[in-house]
Amino acid sequence: MSVRLGVLGAAKILQTAVIDPARDVPDLTVTAIAARDLDRATALAAQHGIPRVLADYDTLLADPDVDAIYIPTPASLHGLWTARALAAGKHVLCEKPFTANADEAARIAALADGTGLVVMEAMHAQHHPAWARVRELLDQGVIGEPRTAEATFLVDIADRGDIRWQQALGGGALMDLGVYPLRFLQTVFGTPVVRAASAVEVDGVDGSITVRLDLPGGVDGTVRASMVQDQPEAEATIVGTTGTLRVHLPYHPQMGGHLVVETADGRTQEQLDPTPTYVFMLRAFAEAVLHGGPVVTDPAEAVRSMRVVDAADVAAGLSPRQPVEG
Known part of the structure; x- marks a missing residue:
């Protein structure tokens, strides 16, 4: 069947x-x-x-x-x-x-x-084993106690006719790109609290946005997303008391993603599963x-994420997007 x-x-x-x-x-x-x-x-x-x-x-x-x-x-x-x-x-x-x-x-x-x-x-991306692997390494204490975590998704969406540039359709850097790094940090650490946010408005939407987060366990979090970045970037960096863990291409690991752990004992690199996230x-x-x-990305998980998105919008002086009503 x-x-x-x-x-x-x-x-x-x-x-x-x-x-x-x-x-x-x-x-x-x-x-x-x-x-x-x-x-x-x-x-x-x-x-x-x-x-x-x-x-x-x-x-x-x-x-x-x-x-x-x-x-x-x-x-x-x-x-x-x-x-x-x-x-x-x-x-x-x-x-x-x-x-x-x-x-x-x-x-x-x-x-x-x-x-x-x-x-x-x-x-x-949440279904790929890469995110669970990051959590596993943190639980093993490979970088000590996590202190800061930053996740980025920066691209250049040059076509201003693209729906991602239309606020009425739910566009903007946070909604299209920022939801990935936000969900990554939420999955690895738990649901964050938005501390502050700032956005650069381009053509009526947030062309780029930075969100500061308080993550569970006292971790200081940052998310950066942009649709106007000449040099693409998709990275996550977690700094702990004894080392650093970096993930290259955490949202599309099938495109050559890997993770690196650096401590006083040296540097190790691990290739991520090339099977597509989809x-x-x-x-x-x-x-x-x-x-x-199990449904990992179920409606309850989505509600938690959207509350963070809305809080980031408000903190950045933006208005949460409105749905089309039937």
């Missing part, structure tokens, strides 16, 4: 996040796609062997031959379509960030509770749907 996944929309992320990794997940099959741009959906289906193209989202949700829905719409629409998918009795894999803001995340979590349906945020995510989703496996 395989999870029959329907795709709601023809987003650019689709091939990377679902179509390609699904080939390595025998328990999950992409069986249908619906998009407002029917020509684009038809072309994608033909290119990637998706059996059926449906005329609209509602037809997809009503399809009895679809078990679960993948939602890669803009963030401001995530809550709306997750709610509709749940009402249609479908399991949901929703792109990150889970919703436009924390209040909406809490509403969706309440809707999902008790339905018996799997709702998973597609925070793919494969781990889809495996976990299929296991949860078919066999009741």
